[in-house]
Amino acid sequence: MIIIMTTVETEKDADRLSKELVENKLAACVSVFPVRSTYYWMEKIVEKQPEFLLIIKTLEEKVSEAIKYLKENHPYSVPEIVTIKAEAHGKYVDWMLGYLLGLEFKK
Secondary structure, three states: OEEEEEEEOOHHHHHHHHHHHHHOOOOOEEEEEEEEEEEEEOOEEEEEEEEEEEEEEEOHHHHHHHHHHHHHHOOOOOOOOEEEEOOOOOHHHHHHHHHHHOOOOOO
16 A cells, blocks of 8 residues: 655645545545645745645555646645555455455455
């Protein structure tokens, strides 16, 4: 399993990206959290900027397509796109494989 993380400025953008990633089978699940970010941008430090963090759960087979989608549809000109290799366990893995790859899922 791969976790992709990205941030956006508005909840509307977070909802749009989440829905499209799942509908297009680029992610099995996307969790969205309100966060505050501090970062360097345009020659100054931006502090406590409210954003929404998307935690995108997908498979190795879908990572390239998901990243391509984010690059093409992200509202930021320089989007943060971070991937983390993770382990999922039990029936969650079976469910992900079933949805994203069309394999049989037994509840």
